[in-house]
Amino acid sequence: MxxxxxxxxxxxxxxxxxxxxxxxxxHKASDAYLQLRTDGTAATLRIDIALRDLDRDLVLDADDDGLLRWGEVRSRAADIESLADRGVRMEIRDAQGAACRAGAPAPLQLEQHSDGRYAVLVRTWTCAHAPAIGTLSYGLFATTDPTHRGVLVWRQGGAAKTAVVVPGTAGMTVALGAQTGSEPARTHSLAGIFRDGVHHIWIxxxxxxxxxxxxxxxxxxxxxxxxxxxxxxxxxxxxxxxxxxxxxxxxxxxxxxxxxxxxxxxxxxxxxxxxxxxxxxxxxxxxxxxxxxxxxxxxxxxxxxxxxxxxxxxxxxxxxxxxxxxxxxxxxxxxxxxxxxxxxxxxxxxxxxxxxxxxxxxxxxxxxxxxxxxxxxxxxxxxxxxxxxxxx
Incomplete structure (x- = not known):
């Protein structure tokens, strides 16, 4: 030859x-949505995780009929919360640097997104002063879906910020104050959105x-x-x-x-x-x-x-x-x-x-x-x- x-x-x-x-x-893109919001001396994190992803890892469809019912999801609420707690770790500190106290998770809810149903988990932190800094470590589906991404939305000084986080992200700083670190956060978030566009067409x-x-x-x-x-x-x-x-x-x-x-x-x-x-x-x-x-x-x-x-x-x-x-x-x-x-x-x-x-x-x-x-x-x-x- x-x-x-x-x-x-x-x-x-x-x-x-x-x-x-x-x-x-x-393959449909595997995304979870995280919204971090502040109100006075409280900070609330909402996590939306696709039921199709949870079903893959936890086998929520107990009767294996291809349909996920509310009863099947609700009966596994503790397992879903445990998976979310292991995969998404958030620490909040106030303007004085003191750690905020995390409350118990709210009851599990479901939300319809454009690409299917999602489990919604909400937790609130109480601070002595206004929340100033969040530290996020992210590892959802790290061993079962390397294409998974988390999309974080938060507000800093009244402006919306977005960032795309991948499994394995550790110690990511989220500035909640009016000006602290605003430009680095903006640069990171816009670069993440660009990379997410590449990611979505490739998968x-x-x-x-x-x-x-x-x-x-x-x-x-x-x-x-x-x-x-x-x-x-x-x-x-x-x-x-x-x-x-x-x-x-x-x-x-x-x-x-x-x-x-x-x-x-x-x-x-x-x-x-x-x-x-x-x-x-x-x-x-x-x-x-x-x-x-x-x-x-x-x-x-x-x-x-x-x-x-x-x-x-x-x-x-x-x-x-x-x-x-x-x-x-x-x-x-x-x-x-x-x-x-x-x-x-x-x-x-x-x-x-x-x-x-x-x-x-x-x-x-x-x-x-x-x-x-x-x-x-x-x-x-x-x-x-x-x-x-x-x-x-």
């Missing part, structure tokens, strides 16, 4: 790896595969009903730019509309339409209808994907006037994550395009696998069921 053949084989194997990454499971395998199946044909040309390798890189580059630009513009529009509550479609329908978009994009590779104008399909369904991205910001509990910076930083993070995927995928596809098996095995078989997975996701999301234990 000569050097050229080895490079093509390596590119094809790498493309197969891209196509095969968790293709059977469209959203349905978003990733939508892009992948749209980009794989970009290095080919369609003639007489057959795929042929592109001879020049400029047409391929324009095809890639068309897809990426259409996706970026479309999801940016609906991300903003959803975050500001101007348009608020049900999460179940959004997730179902995202699965449908992946299915149609894959089928278009198998039975091409749109070839030179794939960007139109990208733009249409990119609007739906934007609603999916919005779920990560909608549950922060921020006022509309406070959402501008997080929205911009999160969207920039999504774009950075998207460009990283393009930067890896397109050169591999270009290197492998002349392999005669590319149209059949990379584009054809890869699109067929993605289409099959998308059908599973679509059925699961439409009818709220699980097929063969695959999470939609």
């Amino acid at each position: 000569n050097a050229c053949s080895r490079r093509v084989l390596a590119a094809c194997l790498a493309l197969a790896g891209v196509m095969g990454v968790s293709v059977a499971e469209a 959203g395998i349905d978003h990733v595969l939508f892009l992948v199946v749209l980009l794989l044909p970009a290095v080919l040309r369609r003639e007489s009903g057959q795929w042929h390798p592109a001879d020049a890189w400029r047409p391929a580059l324009w095809s890639v730019l068309g897809v990426v630009t259409a996706f970026t513009v479309a999801h940016s529009i609906t991300l903003a509309l959803a975050v500001f509550d101007l348009v608020n479609p049900p999460s179940r329908w959004v997730e179902s339409l995202i699965a449908l978009s992946v299915l149609l994009a894959a089928l278009n590779n198998l039975r091409p209808v749109l070839v030179e104008t794939r960007w139109r399909l990208t733009f249409l369904f990119g609007l739906v994907h934007g609603f999916g991205f919005a779920n990560a910001l909608k549950d922060l509990g921020l006022a509309r006037s406070e959402l501008a910076a997080p929205l911009v930083l999160f969207n920039l993070g999504v774009e950075a994550g998207q460009l990283a995927i393009v930067a890896v995928l397109v050169p591999l596809a270009w290197a492998a395009r002349r392999w005669r098996g590319y149209p059949r095995w990379v584009l054809g078989a890869g699109s067929a696998i993605v289409a099959s997975s998308a059908i599973v996701w679509l059925v699961e999301r439409l009818f709220d069921v699980q097929i063969l234990g695959v999470g939609g």
Whole structure:
């Protein structure tokens, strides 16, 4: 095997790896929401944890019927509180440096978020003076879900602050006073929101595969009903730019509309339409209808994907006037994550395009696998069921 053949084989194997990454499971982002609020000499921490994450670790569904009922959750309240106490440790000190006294946790409650039901745990600290500093250590789901993130919202001098914390965070300082440490806290929180945008597209395998199946044909040309390798890189580059630009513009529009509550479609329908978009994009590779104008399909369904991205910001509990910076930083993070995927995928596809098996095995078989997975996701999301234990 000569050097050229080895490079093509390596590119094809790498493309197969891209196509095969968790293709059977469209993992929903695992987020917990923490709100730290002060009132006079008291500080209250509210933690919202997704029931799907708690069920994975604690097996809350006692009768294994796929439905979590309030009785099943309530009967495990002590276990949920214990898990939260181990995973989220908060110390509060007042303006004089004295430790505040933590009260007993409030009774467990449930809250409906945009992506499902959450357990709500609330604890209040009583201080001798106004609360000034919080110290957070975070380890929720550290051993069972490395993709998990916590989103902390608090107020400092009347301004809302946000930070994304990962399992393993220890001793993070949260300034509650009017000015102390305000600029470092702001820098940290905005950087965290940017990283969370990257994180959300990278773990959203349905978003990733939508892009992948749209980009794989970009290095080919369609003639007489057959795929042929592109001879020049400029047409391929324009095809890639068309897809990426259409996706970026479309999801940016609906991300903003959803975050500001101007348009608020049900999460179940959004997730179902995202699965449908992946299915149609894959089928278009198998039975091409749109070839030179794939960007139109990208733009249409990119609007739906934007609603999916919005779920990560909608549950922060921020006022509309406070959402501008997080929205911009999160969207920039999504774009950075998207460009990283393009930067890896397109050169591999270009290197492998002349392999005669590319149209059949990379584009054809890869699109067929993605289409099959998308059908599973679509059925699961439409009818709220699980097929063969695959999470939609």
